[in-house]
Amino acid sequence: MRRLNAYINSNLNIKIMEDEESIRLLALTAKNDQQAFKLLYLAHSRKVFAYLFHHLKNTDEAKEVMAEAMLDVWKGASGFQGKSAVHTWIIGIAKNKMLMRFRSQKSSRWASNEDVDEFDELVPAEGMDPVMHLISSQHRKGVRRCMDLLPSKQSECLHLMYFECWSIDEIASFQQVPPGTVKSRLSHARLNITSCLVRLLRDGGGPTSEVPA
Protein backbone atom coordinates (compact mmCIF):
# COMPACT_ATOMS: atom_id res chain seq x y z
CA MET A 1 0.00 0.00 0.00
CA ARG A 2 2.86 2.39 0.83
CA ARG A 3 4.43 1.71 -2.55
CA LEU A 4 1.11 2.40 -4.27
CA ASN A 5 0.53 5.61 -2.32
CA ALA A 6 3.96 6.85 -3.28
CA TYR A 7 3.25 6.04 -6.90
CA ILE A 8 -0.06 7.88 -6.86
CA ASN A 9 1.31 10.88 -5.00
CA SER A 10 4.19 11.18 -7.41
CA ASN A 11 2.05 11.11 -10.50
CA LEU A 12 -1.33 12.81 -10.72
CA ASN A 13 -1.78 11.68 -14.26
CA ILE A 14 -2.07 8.12 -13.11
CA LYS A 15 -1.59 5.30 -15.51
CA ILE A 16 -3.65 2.21 -15.13
CA MET A 17 -2.21 0.11 -12.36
CA GLU A 18 -1.40 -3.53 -12.70
CA ASP A 19 -4.50 -5.65 -12.50
CA GLU A 20 -3.03 -7.59 -9.61
CA GLU A 21 -2.95 -4.39 -7.59
CA SER A 22 -6.50 -3.56 -8.63
CA ILE A 23 -7.71 -7.00 -7.54
CA ARG A 24 -6.14 -6.46 -4.14
CA LEU A 25 -7.76 -3.03 -3.80
CA LEU A 26 -11.09 -4.43 -4.92
CA ALA A 27 -10.89 -7.15 -2.27
CA LEU A 28 -10.23 -4.48 0.38
CA THR A 29 -13.08 -2.38 -1.00
CA ALA A 30 -15.38 -5.37 -0.55
CA LYS A 31 -14.46 -5.20 3.14
CA ASN A 32 -15.62 -1.56 3.25
CA ASP A 33 -12.09 -0.12 3.13
CA GLN A 34 -12.66 3.41 1.84
CA GLN A 35 -8.95 4.12 1.46
CA ALA A 36 -8.61 1.19 -0.93
CA PHE A 37 -11.67 2.38 -2.82
CA LYS A 38 -10.15 5.85 -3.19
CA LEU A 39 -7.01 4.39 -4.72
CA LEU A 40 -9.04 2.20 -7.03
CA TYR A 41 -11.08 5.24 -8.06
CA LEU A 42 -7.98 7.34 -8.73
CA ALA A 43 -6.47 4.57 -10.82
CA HIS A 44 -9.49 3.94 -13.03
CA SER A 45 -11.48 7.19 -13.16
CA ARG A 46 -9.75 8.66 -16.19
CA LYS A 47 -10.34 5.56 -18.31
CA VAL A 48 -13.96 5.26 -17.18
CA PHE A 49 -14.57 8.95 -17.88
CA ALA A 50 -12.93 8.66 -21.30
CA TYR A 51 -15.11 5.71 -22.26
CA LEU A 52 -18.26 7.53 -21.19
CA PHE A 53 -17.26 10.84 -22.76
CA HIS A 54 -16.47 9.09 -26.04
CA HIS A 55 -20.10 7.97 -26.26
CA LEU A 56 -21.92 10.77 -24.44
CA LYS A 57 -19.93 13.74 -25.78
CA ASN A 58 -20.84 15.69 -22.66
CA THR A 59 -18.56 16.25 -19.67
CA ASP A 60 -21.30 16.70 -17.06
CA GLU A 61 -23.24 13.67 -18.21
CA ALA A 62 -20.09 11.54 -18.35
CA LYS A 63 -19.23 12.68 -14.83
CA GLU A 64 -22.71 11.81 -13.53
CA VAL A 65 -22.70 8.33 -15.05
CA MET A 66 -19.16 7.76 -13.79
CA ALA A 67 -20.25 8.61 -10.23
CA GLU A 68 -23.16 6.15 -10.49
CA ALA A 69 -20.86 3.46 -11.88
CA MET A 70 -18.20 3.94 -9.21
CA LEU A 71 -20.86 3.77 -6.52
CA ASP A 72 -21.85 0.42 -8.01
CA VAL A 73 -18.21 -0.65 -7.90
CA TRP A 74 -18.19 0.11 -4.15
CA LYS A 75 -21.46 -1.77 -3.57
CA GLY A 76 -20.60 -4.68 -5.82
CA ALA A 77 -16.90 -5.15 -5.11
CA SER A 78 -17.50 -8.52 -3.51
CA GLY A 79 -19.34 -9.65 -6.65
CA PHE A 80 -16.19 -9.48 -8.78
CA GLN A 81 -15.49 -13.05 -9.81
CA GLY A 82 -12.22 -12.58 -11.63
CA LYS A 83 -13.66 -13.72 -14.96
CA SER A 84 -12.31 -10.57 -16.57
CA ALA A 85 -9.68 -7.97 -15.76
CA VAL A 86 -10.70 -5.35 -13.18
CA HIS A 87 -10.57 -2.48 -15.68
CA THR A 88 -12.80 -4.44 -18.10
CA TRP A 89 -15.24 -5.15 -15.26
CA ILE A 90 -15.40 -1.51 -14.17
CA ILE A 91 -15.88 -0.20 -17.70
CA GLY A 92 -18.56 -2.89 -18.20
CA ILE A 93 -20.42 -1.46 -15.20
CA ALA A 94 -20.05 2.06 -16.61
CA LYS A 95 -21.33 0.91 -20.00
CA ASN A 96 -24.33 -0.72 -18.38
CA LYS A 97 -25.10 2.44 -16.41
CA MET A 98 -24.92 4.45 -19.62
CA LEU A 99 -27.21 2.03 -21.48
CA MET A 100 -29.70 2.04 -18.59
CA ARG A 101 -29.80 5.82 -18.89
CA PHE A 102 -30.42 5.57 -22.64
CA ARG A 103 -33.17 3.04 -22.03
CA SER A 104 -34.91 5.12 -19.40
CA GLN A 105 -34.72 8.15 -21.71
CA LYS A 106 -36.00 5.99 -24.58
CA SER A 107 -32.99 7.34 -26.39
CA SER A 108 -31.61 5.96 -29.61
CA ARG A 109 -28.16 7.41 -28.97
CA TRP A 110 -26.68 3.92 -29.09
CA ALA A 111 -27.08 3.06 -32.76
CA SER A 112 -27.48 -0.61 -33.53
CA ASN A 113 -26.66 -0.42 -37.21
CA GLU A 114 -23.24 -1.96 -36.74
CA ASP A 115 -23.33 -4.16 -39.80
CA VAL A 116 -24.78 -1.57 -42.13
CA ASP A 117 -22.49 0.59 -44.15
CA GLU A 118 -24.10 3.97 -44.13
CA PHE A 119 -21.42 5.20 -46.45
CA ASP A 120 -22.09 4.36 -50.05
CA GLU A 121 -18.62 4.84 -51.40
CA LEU A 122 -15.91 2.73 -49.86
CA VAL A 123 -13.14 3.27 -52.37
CA PRO A 124 -11.30 6.59 -52.39
CA ALA A 125 -11.75 8.48 -55.63
CA GLU A 126 -8.80 9.06 -57.91
CA GLY A 127 -6.61 11.99 -57.05
CA MET A 128 -7.76 12.14 -53.46
CA ASP A 129 -5.81 10.61 -50.67
CA PRO A 130 -7.91 10.89 -47.51
CA VAL A 131 -5.31 9.05 -45.49
CA MET A 132 -2.68 11.63 -46.26
CA HIS A 133 -5.11 14.42 -45.41
CA LEU A 134 -5.89 12.69 -42.15
CA ILE A 135 -2.22 12.34 -41.33
CA SER A 136 -1.48 15.93 -42.19
CA SER A 137 -4.04 16.94 -39.53
CA GLN A 138 -5.51 19.65 -41.74
CA HIS A 139 -9.01 18.27 -41.52
CA ARG A 140 -9.26 17.53 -37.84
CA LYS A 141 -12.79 18.76 -37.44
CA GLY A 142 -13.87 16.63 -40.37
CA VAL A 143 -11.99 13.61 -39.08
CA ARG A 144 -13.70 13.89 -35.73
CA ARG A 145 -17.08 14.23 -37.37
CA CYS A 146 -16.36 11.15 -39.47
CA MET A 147 -15.50 9.19 -36.34
CA ASP A 148 -18.64 10.46 -34.62
CA LEU A 149 -20.72 9.14 -37.51
CA LEU A 150 -19.54 5.58 -36.98
CA PRO A 151 -22.06 3.03 -35.71
CA SER A 152 -21.74 2.65 -31.93
CA LYS A 153 -20.02 -0.72 -31.82
CA GLN A 154 -17.41 0.25 -34.41
CA SER A 155 -16.82 3.47 -32.52
CA GLU A 156 -16.56 1.59 -29.22
CA CYS A 157 -14.13 -0.82 -30.82
CA LEU A 158 -11.86 2.04 -31.97
CA HIS A 159 -12.00 3.67 -28.55
CA LEU A 160 -11.16 0.50 -26.64
CA MET A 161 -8.38 -0.19 -29.07
CA TYR A 162 -6.70 3.18 -29.33
CA PHE A 163 -7.58 4.94 -26.11
CA GLU A 164 -7.73 2.05 -23.66
CA CYS A 165 -5.14 0.09 -25.68
CA TRP A 166 -6.90 -3.21 -25.09
CA SER A 167 -5.90 -6.39 -26.89
CA ILE A 168 -8.17 -8.05 -29.42
CA ASP A 169 -9.15 -10.73 -26.87
CA GLU A 170 -10.09 -8.12 -24.26
CA ILE A 171 -12.26 -6.24 -26.75
CA ALA A 172 -13.87 -9.48 -27.96
CA SER A 173 -14.66 -10.48 -24.39
CA PHE A 174 -16.03 -7.03 -23.56
CA GLN A 175 -18.23 -6.88 -26.65
CA GLN A 176 -19.19 -10.56 -26.22
CA VAL A 177 -18.25 -11.48 -29.78
CA PRO A 178 -15.55 -13.66 -31.37
CA PRO A 179 -12.20 -11.95 -32.18
CA GLY A 180 -13.06 -12.24 -35.89
CA THR A 181 -16.03 -9.91 -35.38
CA VAL A 182 -13.76 -7.35 -33.70
CA LYS A 183 -11.45 -7.48 -36.74
CA SER A 184 -14.44 -7.05 -39.01
CA ARG A 185 -15.76 -4.07 -37.03
CA LEU A 186 -12.36 -2.48 -37.14
CA SER A 187 -12.06 -3.00 -40.85
CA HIS A 188 -15.51 -1.48 -41.42
CA ALA A 189 -14.63 1.45 -39.20
CA ARG A 190 -11.51 2.14 -41.25
CA LEU A 191 -13.41 1.94 -44.54
CA ASN A 192 -16.20 4.12 -43.21
CA ILE A 193 -13.81 6.82 -42.04
CA THR A 194 -11.93 6.72 -45.34
CA SER A 195 -15.16 6.90 -47.31
CA CYS A 196 -16.43 9.78 -45.20
CA LEU A 197 -13.20 11.70 -45.72
CA VAL A 198 -13.38 11.11 -49.46
CA ARG A 199 -16.83 12.64 -49.56
CA LEU A 200 -15.65 15.52 -47.45
CA LEU A 201 -12.80 16.25 -49.87
CA ARG A 202 -14.91 15.71 -52.98
CA ASP A 203 -17.54 18.14 -51.75
CA GLY A 204 -14.94 20.88 -51.62
CA GLY A 205 -13.78 20.21 -48.13
CA GLY A 206 -11.58 22.74 -46.57
CA PRO A 207 -10.48 22.32 -42.99
CA THR A 208 -13.82 23.57 -41.67
CA SER A 209 -16.11 21.68 -44.03
CA GLU A 210 -19.00 19.80 -42.55
CA VAL A 211 -19.18 16.07 -43.09
CA PRO A 212 -22.24 14.99 -45.02
CA ALA A 213 -24.58 13.06 -42.74
Added chain:
Amino acid sequence: MNQTLLELLPWYANGTLSPADREFVEAHLDDDPTFRQQLAFYKAIQKELQESIPEIRPDLGLAETLKKINEDISIKASKKKSGTKLNEWLLGLFNLNVIPRGVFAFSLAIVAAQTIVIGYMASNQSDDFSQIRASQNAPPSVGPFIKISFRPDAKEVDIRFLMIQMGATIVGGPSQLGDYFLFLSPDRTDWAAQQLRKSPIVDSVTVMATLPAIKE
Protein backbone atom coordinates in the same frame (compact mmCIF):
# COMPACT_ATOMS: atom_id res chain seq x y z
CA MET B 1 -0.11 -8.33 -50.21
CA ASN B 2 0.67 -9.94 -46.86
CA GLN B 3 -2.76 -10.54 -45.29
CA THR B 4 -1.36 -11.55 -41.91
CA LEU B 5 0.59 -8.34 -41.69
CA LEU B 6 -2.48 -6.28 -42.57
CA GLU B 7 -4.43 -7.99 -39.79
CA LEU B 8 -1.66 -7.42 -37.28
CA LEU B 9 -1.05 -3.76 -38.12
CA PRO B 10 -3.88 -2.23 -36.02
CA TRP B 11 -2.68 -4.15 -32.97
CA TYR B 12 0.91 -3.21 -33.69
CA ALA B 13 -0.24 0.42 -33.60
CA ASN B 14 -1.88 0.06 -30.17
CA GLY B 15 1.06 -1.86 -28.74
CA THR B 16 -0.72 -5.07 -27.70
CA LEU B 17 1.02 -7.56 -30.00
CA SER B 18 3.12 -10.39 -28.61
CA PRO B 19 6.88 -9.90 -29.04
CA ALA B 20 6.96 -12.51 -31.82
CA ASP B 21 4.16 -10.84 -33.80
CA ARG B 22 5.75 -7.45 -33.25
CA GLU B 23 9.03 -8.69 -34.70
CA PHE B 24 7.16 -10.15 -37.66
CA VAL B 25 5.50 -6.80 -38.41
CA GLU B 26 8.74 -4.85 -38.09
CA ALA B 27 10.54 -7.27 -40.40
CA HIS B 28 7.95 -6.83 -43.17
CA LEU B 29 6.92 -3.21 -42.76
CA ASP B 30 9.14 -2.04 -45.61
CA ASP B 31 7.90 -4.69 -48.06
CA ASP B 32 5.11 -2.50 -49.38
CA PRO B 33 4.47 1.27 -48.97
CA THR B 34 0.79 0.46 -48.28
CA PHE B 35 1.75 -1.07 -44.94
CA ARG B 36 3.43 2.10 -43.75
CA GLN B 37 0.53 4.19 -44.99
CA GLN B 38 -1.99 2.02 -43.11
CA LEU B 39 0.12 2.16 -39.99
CA ALA B 40 0.21 5.95 -40.28
CA PHE B 41 -3.58 5.91 -40.63
CA TYR B 42 -4.03 3.92 -37.41
CA LYS B 43 -1.57 6.12 -35.55
CA ALA B 44 -3.43 9.21 -36.73
CA ILE B 45 -6.76 7.78 -35.54
CA GLN B 46 -5.16 6.96 -32.21
CA LYS B 47 -3.84 10.51 -31.86
CA GLU B 48 -7.21 11.97 -32.81
CA LEU B 49 -9.07 9.76 -30.33
CA GLN B 50 -6.72 10.55 -27.50
CA GLU B 51 -6.89 14.26 -28.15
CA SER B 52 -10.69 14.26 -28.40
CA ILE B 53 -11.09 13.31 -24.73
CA PRO B 54 -10.76 16.19 -22.26
CA GLU B 55 -8.10 15.72 -19.61
CA ILE B 56 -9.58 15.30 -16.15
CA ARG B 57 -8.18 15.12 -12.66
CA PRO B 58 -8.30 11.52 -11.42
CA ASP B 59 -10.26 12.62 -8.36
CA LEU B 60 -13.10 14.10 -10.45
CA GLY B 61 -16.35 13.12 -8.69
CA LEU B 62 -14.53 11.26 -5.91
CA ALA B 63 -15.74 13.54 -3.11
CA GLU B 64 -19.39 13.22 -4.24
CA THR B 65 -19.08 9.44 -4.52
CA LEU B 66 -17.57 9.16 -1.04
CA LYS B 67 -20.34 11.39 0.30
CA LYS B 68 -22.97 9.05 -1.15
CA ILE B 69 -21.12 6.03 0.25
CA ASN B 70 -21.03 7.58 3.72
CA GLU B 71 -24.72 8.50 3.51
CA ASP B 72 -25.44 4.89 2.61
CA ILE B 73 -23.38 3.68 5.57
CA SER B 74 -25.16 6.12 7.93
CA ILE B 75 -28.58 4.90 6.80
CA LYS B 76 -27.60 1.27 7.41
CA ALA B 77 -26.11 2.16 10.80
CA SER B 78 -29.23 4.05 11.87
CA LYS B 79 -31.42 1.07 10.90
CA LYS B 80 -29.22 -1.20 13.00
CA LYS B 81 -29.38 1.29 15.85
CA SER B 82 -33.20 1.36 15.72
CA GLY B 83 -33.19 -2.44 16.14
CA THR B 84 -30.93 -2.17 19.20
CA LYS B 85 -33.09 0.62 20.65
CA LEU B 86 -36.20 -1.53 20.28
CA ASN B 87 -34.47 -4.34 22.12
CA GLU B 88 -33.42 -1.97 24.91
CA TRP B 89 -36.93 -0.54 25.10
CA LEU B 90 -38.43 -4.02 25.48
CA LEU B 91 -35.95 -4.87 28.22
CA GLY B 92 -36.64 -1.55 29.96
CA LEU B 93 -40.39 -2.08 29.70
CA PHE B 94 -40.15 -5.20 31.83
CA ASN B 95 -37.29 -3.80 33.90
CA LEU B 96 -35.06 -6.71 32.88
CA ASN B 97 -31.41 -7.16 31.98
CA VAL B 98 -32.09 -10.09 29.67
CA ILE B 99 -35.26 -11.49 28.15
CA PRO B 100 -36.28 -14.61 30.15
CA ARG B 101 -36.18 -17.92 28.33
CA GLY B 102 -39.97 -18.41 28.74
CA VAL B 103 -40.76 -15.06 27.11
CA PHE B 104 -38.38 -15.83 24.29
CA ALA B 105 -39.98 -19.26 23.73
CA PHE B 106 -43.43 -17.68 23.76
CA SER B 107 -42.38 -15.12 21.15
CA LEU B 108 -41.00 -17.87 18.96
CA ALA B 109 -44.25 -19.80 19.28
CA ILE B 110 -46.24 -16.76 18.11
CA VAL B 111 -43.95 -16.30 15.09
CA ALA B 112 -44.28 -20.02 14.23
CA ALA B 113 -48.09 -19.89 14.52
CA GLN B 114 -48.22 -16.83 12.26
CA THR B 115 -45.97 -18.57 9.73
CA ILE B 116 -48.31 -21.58 9.61
CA VAL B 117 -51.41 -19.41 9.12
CA ILE B 118 -49.78 -17.27 6.41
CA GLY B 119 -48.40 -20.38 4.70
CA TYR B 120 -51.85 -21.98 4.66
CA MET B 121 -53.43 -18.84 3.27
CA ALA B 122 -50.79 -18.47 0.60
CA SER B 123 -51.15 -22.05 -0.61
CA ASN B 124 -54.96 -22.15 -0.44
CA GLN B 125 -56.52 -22.49 -3.89
CA SER B 126 -59.68 -20.46 -3.26
CA ASP B 127 -60.06 -16.99 -4.75
CA ASP B 128 -60.29 -15.36 -1.33
CA PHE B 129 -56.58 -15.77 -0.92
CA SER B 130 -55.51 -14.89 -4.45
CA GLN B 131 -54.28 -11.48 -3.39
CA ILE B 132 -52.00 -13.03 -0.78
CA ARG B 133 -50.69 -15.55 -3.29
CA ALA B 134 -49.91 -12.72 -5.67
CA SER B 135 -47.65 -11.20 -3.08
CA GLN B 136 -45.36 -14.23 -3.08
CA ASN B 137 -42.17 -12.93 -4.62
CA ALA B 138 -39.31 -14.80 -3.00
CA PRO B 139 -37.04 -16.31 -5.68
CA PRO B 140 -37.35 -20.08 -5.95
CA SER B 141 -34.36 -21.88 -4.52
CA VAL B 142 -34.28 -24.66 -7.12
CA GLY B 143 -33.57 -24.02 -10.81
CA PRO B 144 -33.24 -24.17 -13.68
CA PHE B 145 -32.97 -20.44 -14.28
CA ILE B 146 -32.39 -18.41 -17.42
CA LYS B 147 -29.68 -15.79 -17.51
CA ILE B 148 -30.40 -13.30 -20.26
CA SER B 149 -28.69 -10.18 -21.53
CA PHE B 150 -30.12 -7.75 -24.03
CA ARG B 151 -28.68 -5.83 -26.93
CA PRO B 152 -27.45 -2.37 -25.97
CA ASP B 153 -30.14 -0.65 -28.01
CA ALA B 154 -33.02 -2.67 -26.48
CA LYS B 155 -35.66 -0.51 -24.84
CA GLU B 156 -36.81 -1.19 -21.27
CA VAL B 157 -40.43 -1.51 -22.37
CA ASP B 158 -39.54 -4.17 -24.99
CA ILE B 159 -37.45 -6.09 -22.43
CA ARG B 160 -40.31 -6.20 -19.92
CA PHE B 161 -42.86 -7.10 -22.57
CA LEU B 162 -40.76 -9.99 -23.86
CA MET B 163 -40.28 -11.46 -20.39
CA ILE B 164 -43.99 -11.14 -19.57
CA GLN B 165 -44.85 -12.70 -22.93
CA MET B 166 -42.80 -15.77 -22.01
CA GLY B 167 -44.60 -16.03 -18.67
CA ALA B 168 -41.26 -15.70 -16.90
CA THR B 169 -40.74 -14.41 -13.39
CA ILE B 170 -37.80 -12.06 -12.95
CA VAL B 171 -35.94 -13.42 -9.93
CA GLY B 172 -32.82 -11.28 -10.23
CA GLY B 173 -31.26 -8.40 -12.09
CA PRO B 174 -30.51 -6.32 -13.83
CA SER B 175 -27.05 -7.12 -12.51
CA GLN B 176 -24.22 -4.62 -12.68
CA LEU B 177 -23.46 -5.94 -16.13
CA GLY B 178 -27.11 -5.82 -17.20
CA ASP B 179 -28.04 -9.52 -16.92
CA TYR B 180 -31.53 -10.58 -15.82
CA PHE B 181 -32.33 -13.93 -14.17
CA LEU B 182 -35.65 -15.57 -15.01
CA PHE B 183 -37.60 -18.46 -13.62
CA LEU B 184 -40.23 -20.56 -15.41
CA SER B 185 -41.63 -23.97 -14.59
CA PRO B 186 -38.83 -26.50 -15.35
CA ASP B 187 -40.69 -28.11 -18.27
CA ARG B 188 -40.92 -24.73 -20.04
CA THR B 189 -37.40 -23.47 -19.41
CA ASP B 190 -35.67 -24.94 -22.48
CA TRP B 191 -38.54 -23.95 -24.74
CA ALA B 192 -38.49 -20.39 -23.38
CA ALA B 193 -34.70 -20.21 -23.77
CA GLN B 194 -35.05 -21.16 -27.45
CA GLN B 195 -37.76 -18.58 -28.02
CA LEU B 196 -35.78 -15.86 -26.27
CA ARG B 197 -32.70 -16.58 -28.40
CA LYS B 198 -34.76 -15.80 -31.50
CA SER B 199 -35.70 -12.34 -30.28
CA PRO B 200 -33.87 -9.50 -32.06
CA ILE B 201 -33.38 -7.60 -28.79
CA VAL B 202 -31.66 -10.50 -27.02
CA ASP B 203 -27.89 -10.70 -26.87
CA SER B 204 -27.33 -13.99 -25.04
CA VAL B 205 -29.31 -16.64 -23.18
CA THR B 206 -27.87 -19.22 -20.78
CA VAL B 207 -29.76 -21.87 -18.83
CA MET B 208 -28.22 -22.33 -15.39
CA ALA B 209 -28.92 -24.70 -12.49
CA THR B 210 -28.55 -22.18 -9.68
CA LEU B 211 -28.66 -18.44 -9.22
CA PRO B 212 -25.38 -16.65 -8.60
CA ALA B 213 -24.93 -15.29 -5.10
CA ILE B 214 -27.06 -12.16 -4.86
CA LYS B 215 -25.29 -9.39 -3.01
CA GLU B 216 -27.29 -7.02 -0.83
